[in-house]
Amino acid sequence: MAKQVVPESARRRRRPTQQGTVLSERLIVHTALRVLREHGSTGLTARRLGTALGADPSTLYRYFAGMDDLTRAIGEELMGQALDSWSATGEWRADLRALGLAIHSSYLAHPQAAALTASRVTGRPREIAVDETILGILRTAGFPDAAAVRLYHAFIDLSLAFAALDAGALALTEEARATDEEMWTSTYARLPAESYPHIAATARLLAARMPHSAYPVVLDTLLDDAAARLASARRG
Amino acid sequence: MAKQVVPESARRRRRPTQQGTVLSERLIVHTALRVLREHGSTGLTARRLGTALGADPSTLYRYFAGMDDLTRAIGEELMGQALDSWSATGEWRADLRALGLAIHSSYLAHPQAAALTASRVTGRPREIAVDETILGILRTAGFPDAAAVRLYHAFIDLSLAFAALDAGALALTEEARATDEEMWTSTYARLPAESYPHIAATARLLAARMPHSAYPVVLDTLLDDAAARLASARRG
DNA sequence: CGGTAGAGTCAACGGCGTTGGCATAAGAGT
DNA sequence: ACTCTTATGCCAACGCCGTTGACTCTACCG
Known part of the structure; x- marks a missing residue:
């Protein structure tokens, strides 16, 4: 398995999963938001997210160090959306x-x-x-x-x-x-x-x-x- | 197993566990606070709490409908301690x-x-x-x-x-x-x-x-x- | 057009909450 | 003091969970 997560910017090869989806941090975070909405705040699991993405759960560890790391990325996404929706007067x-x-x-x-x-x-x-x-x-x-x-x-x-x-x-x-x-x-x-x-x-x-x-x-x-x-x- | 939890007031028999402790809602909640302090906010598990009490994990279900119910009892305890430590002037x-x-x-x-x-x-x-x-x-x-x-x-x-x-x-x-x-x-x-x-x-x-x-x-x-x-x- | 290493997969580990069935001893009734 | 009932605790098992190591395959570099 991954010794360490490859940073998104250094990611070169995008091999599609067996079911054909091409993964990315962005896609994973957005899919996680959807899974959370559908299954509740305790319903985000590696297996479920893997299924939603059409990928094996362990693939997530190529992108995030663990579920905790993914959680922080989700928080960062929310903060980003707040900033994008705001403008100064x-x-x-x-x-x-x-x-x-x-x-x-x-x-x-x-x-x-x-x-x-x-x-x-x-x-x-x-x-x-x-x-x-x-x-x-x-x-x-x-x-x-x-x-x-x-x-x-x-x-x-x-x-x-x-x-x-x-x-x-x-x-x-x-x-x-x-x-x-x-x-x-x-x-x-x-x-x-x-x-x-x-x-x-x-x-x-x-x-x-x-x-x-x-x-x-x-x-x-x-x-x-x-x-x-x-x-x-x-x-x- | 328990069809429904027996309310603490209606509890009559206090049969000690194999290890000799006599359980009660109060003892369980206080032990849960200790386990939480020692193992962190995600470290409260039925098995660990059972071990800390000297009882089988499933015994907890005689006292609480589930871990969620126990969680609410813990919250109630914190609110109670706040009220006890306060007095009106x-x-x-x-x-x-x-x-x-x-x-x-x-x-x-x-x-x-x-x-x-x-x-x-x-x-x-x-x-x-x-x-x-x-x-x-x-x-x-x-x-x-x-x-x-x-x-x-x-x-x-x-x-x-x-x-x-x-x-x-x-x-x-x-x-x-x-x-x-x-x-x-x-x-x-x-x-x-x-x-x-x-x-x-x-x-x-x-x-x-x-x-x-x-x-x-x-x-x-x-x-x-x-x-x-x-x-x-x-x-x- | 190879060779390589990065991306996805597979199977397995130990731990989790929870349940149904069962043994047993505490306490009620006499 | 004895019996009977049943509350109480225990056991074994189920299906989840996150995570890991070894693997296969394929996209890309040269």
């Missing part, structure tokens, strides 16, 4: 907000994949590009370096943490997800008011709000705070 | 802050377990108790129901999302974690200033800040915002 607050939402929705577009990768930090190219972009927006907007780094840290971790949390909820099977959402109208809405007065009093509001993500609310709070600090620093 | 902002930090640090105290459970919502008793507590603090502080629910939602999801994110980082093996932290002094600090001017300019600040959690900063931002809204509503 020059208005720092709007740009940051849009970038955060782009990252969030890129992950939510592949919830099963996101649940697998969102808490991994890889240091791969597209991830670094996102970091450079965020820091650039903040420093160009006039934040001093210390404030920019502090805000960058809060921004990126907040976005990734919510991407993981919300993706985890979406990645459940359809029935499990429905059960979870209904929990606010079934379990929580029926708790006795004597023991749980506050939940009982707000049950209707909870059922309306909890199925949505809190990310936009928290993100806006963070950006409002940053804008206020920037304005007051300019005045003072 | 009556000052809403301080109480909320302390509760958030209690949840966060309860999860981080068992990072391998947290990585497994933080994004699950179970609707079990201790979890409901936490929800009731938070809503109680907010409504007693004078927030109208709509604002209380909005803030509750942001608060709990923020806390769980960061618990999961930060636990994920801590749950890596010691060497992998060290490698990740050093990435800010190795990879990021050495990126060429021509291609990555903003990262290069702030490399030292990044290396100092990134290994810590952004949770307290974001939590305080959220609570500051809430306090300001409450004060202005009182004035208006």
